[in-house]
């Protein structure tokens with residue numbers, strides 16, 4: 504191929520349509536569907552509409568689907584009766600159908616396993632009596648709350664719940680798991696000094712604050728086959744504190760990521776709102792780029808791919824115009840990171856991956872917040 508043959512369409516296909524393996528799982532391309540909570544699963548049971556929502560995206564070329572966050576089997580894990588749960592007979596039967604349909608459409612899918620910790624408000628479903636629990640009973644937004652600092656028994660129970668959910672994922676046909684260690688939810692509450700004030704082995708310096716996450720990873724690793732992919736999602740920012748940071752320097756980030764990699768993470772998912780922003784001074788690398796450099800593991804980047812305007816505005820009901828993919832393709836081509844997750848653009852358009860892989864950029868549509876209202 505001469506340089507002039509590398510049209511924008513050919514370039515996108517060449518860079519994105521490279522296969523990649525995550526432990527025992529081979530993906531046909533670099534496009535991942537980002538986890539997005541949808542609240543369309545009454546009783547915590549994903550139904551036929553949820554299965555077709557995901558399988559539509561699988562049929563249209565998404566390399567890997569990460570499901571919406573789904574609660575592990577611990578009474579304090581969540582606060583919605585419409586968020587799917589990853590425990591219980593009916594709930595898991597619903598999920599087994601989701602995996603089956605995605606596979607029938609030619610796709611691959613992992614559940615995002617979730618415990619919200621101190622984000623939980625008292626009295627909320629699905630288990631109204633359950634307290635909010637977290638490393639120190641502190642809320643992420645700094646307000647005083649009616650939460651409980653976790654005892655060793657609580658810690659063991661939650662670790663067990665993640666391990667059980669991971670084992671269930673493999674048993675019912677999923678292709679791996681993603682652990683939700685991002686955005687200020689339970690695992691991240693341990694990682695962050697703002698919410699972790701413990702004086703025992705789970706609190707203190709960055710390595711001690713990583714202990715809980717590393718124990719979750721190790722227990723999950725132990726509960727599944729050696730070749731079953733385990734992905735760990737983390738972020739600097741918190742849903743209730745956007746400017747918060749886990750690590751102010753690459754050295755601090757390395758201190759957090761190294762024990763996680765050692766505990767058995769196959770790939771990290773570095774959650775940022777805008778993938779093109781450098782993470783630390785003196786380098787153009789984004790958070791995913793640093794994660795790959797520091798751990799040598801495979802890494803998924805994310806944040807406003809294909810859109811001009813970040814997702815915080817989506818929660819305020821705003822849309823976003825289509826944005827260029829050039830910077831993303833440059834970074835992928837340099838192997839700064841391995842995969843890219845796409846949120847709102849794929850929520851808006853089930854055919855997004857197919858269009859991008861075929862270079863049909865003129866068919867891409869702006870993100871309209873109305874897409875949140877249906878499971879189309």
Ligand SMILES: Cc1cc2nc3c(=O)[nH]c(=O)nc-3n(C[C@H](O)[C@H](O)[C@H](O)COP(=O)(O)O)c2cc1C
Pocket residue numbers: 537538539540541571572615683685686736774775776805806807808810813814817844845846847848875
């Ligand atoms: C409606 C909605 C729900 C989301 N739910 C989750 C979630 O359950 N778990 C998670 O880790 N991130 C969640 N996110 C964040 C996305 O995974 C993604 O990181 C973010 O939307 C940025 O990607 P985008 O700019 O391509 O939309 C959600 C985002 C949106 C818009």
